[in-house]
Amino acid sequence: MAHWLMKSEPDxxxxxxxxLDVQEPWDGIRNYQARNMMRDKMKxxxxxxxxxSSCKVPAVVGLAKIASAAYPDPTxxxxxxKYYDPKxxxxxxxxxxxxxxxxxxxxxxxxxxxxxxHPGLSDFxxxxxxxxxxxxxxxxxxxxxxxxxx
DNA sequence: GCCAACGTTGGC
DNA sequence: GCCAACGTTGGC
Numbered sequence: 001m002a003h004w005l006m007k008s009e010p011d012x013x014x015x016x017x018x019x020l021d022v023q024e025p026w027d028g029i030r031n032y033q034a035r036n037m038m039r040d041k042m043k044x045x046x047x048x049x050x051x052x053s054s055c056k057v058p059a060v061v062g063l064a065k066i067a068s069a070a071y072p073d074p075t076x077x078x079x080x081x082k083y084y085d086p087k088x089x090x091x092x093x094x095x096x097x098x099x100x101x102x103x104x105x106x107x108x109x110x111x112x113x114x115x116x117x118h119p120g121l122s123d124f125x126x127x128x129x130x131x132x133x134x135x136x137x138x139x140x141x142x143x144x145x146x147x148x149x150x
Numbered sequence: 151g152c153c154a155a156c157g158t159t160g161g162c
Numbered sequence: 163g164c165c166a167a168c169g170t171t172g173g174c
Binding site: 007009134 | 170171172173
């Protein structure tokens, strides 16, 4: 069972919205590395940290699970959609998504500041310079450390 | 709002 | 295939 971190801007989609929706297609990913991980590596039942990015207090705010295999992101075919990709077509889709299910909120927000301060997380991807990938794997070791801060 | 990091695009 | 220009991400 693998572990992941998925970023979302809370203004766009927050952990509270996922709690209400229960399960949601993670659409709008337009990065090949992130797509490949969703398509090739993610399995139903994998654990996910839900992370709020580009906001006042960047932090891990909840837990989720991968709830579907990867399938084509329908927003790429919709000319009205923000994530429309005219170079993609249904017979040859370029972008994939997985569905994500709410598990629980963390007891409190585990802030980026705290994560950066933890000696055991010096090589945690979130703490690395120029980390822009919105989805990445988390080792079991890092997973447990982050949760221990809860 | 600034800026560093990094991905993508397109001309050559 | 190189690389400059440009766009986006995301912390601060």
